[in-house]
Amino acid sequence: MKTIFRHILITGGFLSLMNLMPAQEITVPLRFDRYYDYEELIEAMKALNRAYPRLTHLDLVGKSEENREIWALTINNPQTGNELDKPGVYVDGNIHGNEVQAGEVCLYFADYLLKNYGKNPRITALVDKNAYYVVPSVNVDGRYHFFNDPNTPSTNRGLRRPHDDDRDGLFDEDFPDDLDGDGNICNMRKRDPFGQYRTDPLDSRLMIPVKPGEPGEWTLLGQEGIDNDGDGQVNEDSEGYVDPNRNWPYNWEPPYVQRGSDNYPLSGVGLKALANYIIDRPNIIMAFAFHNNGGMFLRGPGTEDQGDFPRNDVEVFDYLGKNAEKIVPGYRYLLSWRDLYSTYGDFGDFMDNIVGAYTFVGELYRTDDETFRSPGESQKQEDEGSMFTENTSRTKERLEFNDHVVHGDLYKEWTPYNHPTYGEIEIGGWVKMSSRLPHPFMLPDLVHRNAAAVIFSSEQTPEIKLEVTETEKIDRNLYRVTVRLSNRKAIPSLTYHAVQKKIHEQDILKVHGKQIRVVSGGRLTDLYRNRVVYKEHKPEIQYLQVPGFGKIEFQFLVSGKGEMQVEYTSLKAGKIRKTVSLK
Ligand SMILES: [Ca+2]
Ligand SMILES: [Ca+2]
Ligand SMILES: [Ca+2]
Ligand SMILES: [Ca+2]
Ligand SMILES: [Zn+2]
Structure with missing residues (x-):
């Protein structure tokens, strides 16, 4: 109840206004210099189906935890045969709610095949050859809440299955809060002579750790928010956490082995519906599941103990993966457990081992593409640390990109705020639509190249x-x-x-x-x-x-x-x- 109350308090008025506004009409060919929220994404799928009724149909896969519809668009030319008598190509995205551009890649892939049918001979042959199953948003609740609620670039990943993270008897009672009402969850900092950070002399927005004996200037207070339930902790229990990409019924492990896996496989109602949808299409031989970020095409297995696939399968993965690397510059073709990390109960293992499909996970976007440098200048390396580590030459370059290429869209300047617990603080940092998502001007390039990687693999289905x-x-x-x-x-x-x-x-x-x-x-x-x-x-x-x-x-x-x-x-x-x- 407290969660609901908080949402009404902070965003309720704004949301109810938005609900009254008529949806912007979506026409084909679709535009990709913009993002589609949950409702617009469904509208875009319906628009494709209306424009190409002979080549497409829409299927309701099922409903989510919060009763939102999960839709699949099938592209199949019935004049060249029944769907199930053709190789099936499955493409999905946005199983992690915040990884929204994966949905645009799926939409673009469908839009591109359809608008080029009868025009480009290679695409025409490709549409005639395979059956395509496109699910642009798997985690529909996550997509809805990512667009409609304040967030960081990394929040709203999980399923909307309430979970008492701090075991106080209350479920999801203390989300981060958008204190300044700008739609973003940024960071809080407070002036403090005993703080562990001081202002970076090269860019006053950044902070660097103080050396021993040096006076401090700032204490970092974490994500924007207040203590909603008055338990002395700030933002300690937000949605879930069930990770929809750890809840699949192959090589699943309980949460004490794999965080986010939930009590049993396919406890996610939308995931279970999707598993049934896929099992009903045993012709699927190839799959791409899009996420963000980092610029990778990952193949399984998810864990080392499974051993590698037979050599002949690895050759197929290598052929497709190495070509995908060339189609999307900067992206790397990698083996997930070895080159990234181990995952139990992920979707790729389900597809490889239950469905028998060659499956890639596409990790979309590289912040390395946010460039601000002269032709001769080499790329500035991240010094160390995670992707959100401040105070590196790369972060400075990203700020220059923010300042001079996108004119402040990606970074919120530090702004004073009077906090109920901390007093005078400042709120600032990278905004929701940054860091893992390309600026809309870069989106057309991202969706095209990644769709082209899927098209390359689609051309390689058996003939x-x-x-x-x-x-x-x-x-x-x-x-x-x-x-x-x-x-x-x-x-x-x-x-x-x-x-x-x-x-x-x-x-x-x-x-x-x-x-x-x-x-x-x-x-x-x-x-x-x-x-x-x-x-x-x-x-x-x-x-x-x-x-x-x-x-x-x-x-x-x-x-x-x-x-x-x-x-x-x-x-x-x-x-x-x-x-x-x-x-
Ligand atoms: Ca709790
Ligand atoms: Ca905010
Ligand atoms: Ca609290
Ligand atoms: Ca809070
Ligand atoms: Zn992901």
Whole structure:
């Protein structure tokens, strides 16, 4: 109750005014020099669906903790086949509520495919080839609250599942507070001769630690706010914390091992709905999940103890990942547990291990792109510390960028404020729409390049060709039939990991006919010396995987005459059927 009261007290009047305002009309092609809040994002998806009714449909995935709708946009050309008979490409974003530009990348990807359909031949072929499942905002409550509430760049990540962080019997009772009403949660500092910091002589907005014996100037008081529940602590219990990217049902661990995992996997109602949505689309072979920040394309596994994927899968990841690095300059292709940190119960592990899809996490944006330097000048290095460490040459450069490139949009100048507990203080620092999000003028470049990385990988989904390369009559009513399945793309018809772990059924090649009988059949391992690994039982049905950039061949001895059907069926790479006449 106290939380609700606080929100009404501070932002209630402003919010109710906003709710009365008519939503700005959203038209296609969509604009990307702006951000879309939750409602606008849904409107944008509906606008795409209205503009391209033959190529798209909208599905309600489910509802969130706070009853907001999670929508998926499917792009599929029904004239080139059913969705489930094509390779599925899944793209989502914004599972962390504050990582909002991930939603714009998804919107842009959809908008770009659709507006170029029938215009750009490569995009046209790409739309015709795959089924695309686009979920621009997974954590819809997080997106809503990030835009509508005061925040730092890093708050509102989790699910809206109340949690008593300080175990005082009250749930989410002491959020940070927007004391000066500017929509941001910034930082507080107080003049104090015994403080641990003094003003940086190079930029008075920054502070540097005092050396032993030196007089102090400032004490830092943390995030903007007051002690809402009067327990003597300020801002100690805000939303959650359930991390929606630690709540997935593969390699899940309880919160004492993995912070934010919650009491059991898929306790998040929206996440559970999304898991069902994905499981209902077993054709998904490739996935991108967008986050911010740092400029990375991460692949799994999430933890070292899982061991690496089979070598052939690593080759596929490397091929896609190294090309993604080139498409988005400055981004690095990395192995998540080794190059970043270990995660239990994350979405990528679920997709790799339950769905059998090659999955990348795209960490969008690099503050390194906030430049202010001459051509010859090399980039100033962060001295040390975390991404929010003040007092570094990089931070100074970012402030110059703020001052001269975006004219103060990203940084709030220190401003006096009379605090109920601390007295005369100052509030200032990086604002909500900074630090992890590009300024809107940089957004079109970010969304295009990252969508292009997804497009590169989408072009590499399996393209299987079935050829009956030989029907040789070797005796009266006995034929030798050779079938070749080839794939001219990088991604195999199913992952090697899926084959090794038996995640789902393999592809099936079936030879049959009314007047024929398959006497023997098996995989042709050496075409020139005619070596065949025969399958003893039911030789007319062969299980297989078609490799990337390669082929697999089978040889059958068939008795009888007349029509012979050759059928290839794959969970992820479609269906092909050929009829051959034996005579
Ligand atoms: Ca509490
Ligand atoms: Ca503020
Ligand atoms: Ca408190
Ligand atoms: Ca507070
Ligand atoms: Zn994230």
